[in-house]
Amino acid sequence: MEPIVKGNPTVLSSSSSSSLILTSGASGRINALLSMRALKSLIMLVNAFVLLLLVPFRGRKRAQSMALSVAEKPRDEKQERKCATVRVPATIVSWKSSNSSSSSSSNNGNCSSPTPDAVDQEVAVRRALAIRRVVEDKDRCESSMREFLLFQSPRGNMIFTQSWTPVSLKIRGLVVLLHGLNEHSGRYSNFAKQLNANGYKVFGMDWIGHGGSDGLHAYVHSLDDAVSDLKSYLQKILADNPGLPCFLFGHSTGGAIVLKAMLDPSISSCISGVVLTSPAVGVQPSHPIYAVLAPIVSLLLPTLPVGSANKTTLPVSRDPDALVAKYSDPLVYTGAIRVRTGYEILKVSSFLQQNLSKICIPFLVLHGTADEVTDPTASLKLYNEASSTDKSIRLLEGLLHDLLFEPERESIMNDIIEWINCRV
Template sequence: MTDVRAHIRQGVHGALHVRAWPHPAPRYLALLVHGYGEHAGRYDEVAGVLTGHGAAVYAPDHLGHGRSAGERAVIEDFEDVVTDLRAAADLARAEHTGLPLVMVGHSMGGLIAARYAQRYGSELSALVLSGPVIGAWELPRRLLALDEIPDVPVGPAALSRDPAVGAAYAADPLVWHGPMKRPTLVAFERGLAAVAEGGDLGDLPVLWLHGDDDRLVPIEGSRVGVERLGAGRATERVFPGARHEVFHETDRAKVFAEVTGFLDSVLV
């Protein structure tokens, strides 16, 4: 896609960079919430699907990520990132008043989106979670137990069976290619606890997408969190053989069809 606009808003800790994929006459708003170490620009194809479905799409680069302010890959409190996300939502609503708002959160973005829904659920018409970091995710605890965090970045092959996805990720200068940082790991533990204690989402429609070969965020750990949020009411779609990034997988056309079909069923 080439028709992408850039906005700068004041975030909790500095400049917040927000991408916008416009639509001439949208019927709803979609807010994309990216994962750890990456940035909103990696969601161009997802945004294209959603604009083709009738959405005006917005996506911030989180604190410490992409073009937004902050030390790279450092988040000390996910509540601040949720507040930044609401600034992006306010931007979308200011440009298109009166439209329903749906949120799509991937991985760490699933944690952020779930917490947003707990804090501001009345503002949302639907929530889509892709490989969400909620429930029982053991990586922060394991790494924090070490005296030194190993300098092991996310392996590109863990993202998708499509080798082009891994190659693009490895070559992307806006992606963080270093180790996880201790303050962020501590924040993950607090964020997981906040979502666990934050209550379910009532009648908010929730779609949960996951690859059954996701080794970064194993499916059974996420299931614990999704069940707490949706009390068994969430729509679940598991993709055989898919790795962590179902939106970038070899069968992503099926994933996109699930998303648009779900939105058609709830945006009436």
């Protein structure tokens, strides 16, 4: 297998000797306290506290120390590989539906919670767009048949799902895709079609608050709900497609959801393998005090967006066209992370850190050493502590967070497909 990046990789794998490439990352009277000015000041203070807390993926200078622990490299070679980061063009702004007041208030950082009717309107707009994209793609694609299904969760929420089925090839396996925070399953359509070309039927689920699914955009009251929805969806897929091996793909927070679902033996026993890209396994608050404040603020102002938008602070790809496509997509949330959502990510990350040794499913994890959103050293910890006997990790030198939207995407997709092929 050709390496994805240049350099002198260190080979590391528990399933074979050559399947892994690891490379070198408040005073006054009562009326004063209750004044609007005081209230605004209080909200600003809370927002300032939460600002650093729930970015919550903090970029850290870890790639260098991680690289030194894996392999020694000449300094000039490292400089030679250093990639210029590309930030989102300033002309790209958050999408606001003219029919949805909730979308406008959320993207502008309004502290008030949107009304249920406003949320329903916003969901209707998102869902209509998600459905239209499936229908349009179905009409113009000859090698894959793309369809959608509204799946009812155990809580009664409508979850938007879609599938890609190869038209002329015999189906030899199933792949279920779970997207990352703030995005949606439709972004992985090209990857799904490549999987179709190799005989795999592909399913995608927009987890709660994302894409065409119910919920305020990018608000997740509990990631356990997303885990529960994934389990129910998997059970339906397996019942409808008996006898076929099933693999899971999870990106970023989607990868954390996948891993938590795999801690349920009744689910993991039905899965042949898991592929994770840039999983949110080791998310940490920027200061310990914020871990104390997080549950309080998430109760008081759960939907409050805090911090700077990801598009201006944390580069996720070195491909400018991929960035434009992502942040001009109406189904991608471009506002600041919501308090409760960030708190839930901290919780699931902490849970996984304490239970890594219980993971026994075959897996492949890929992570860019220059990722400033999630921590590649946490992926290395996952690899080291998991009980899986079939596990592989690839740390890709200089690559950023959205691996399937990096310039090297084709090679990465091919390596993922090859890993799955070897286990069918």
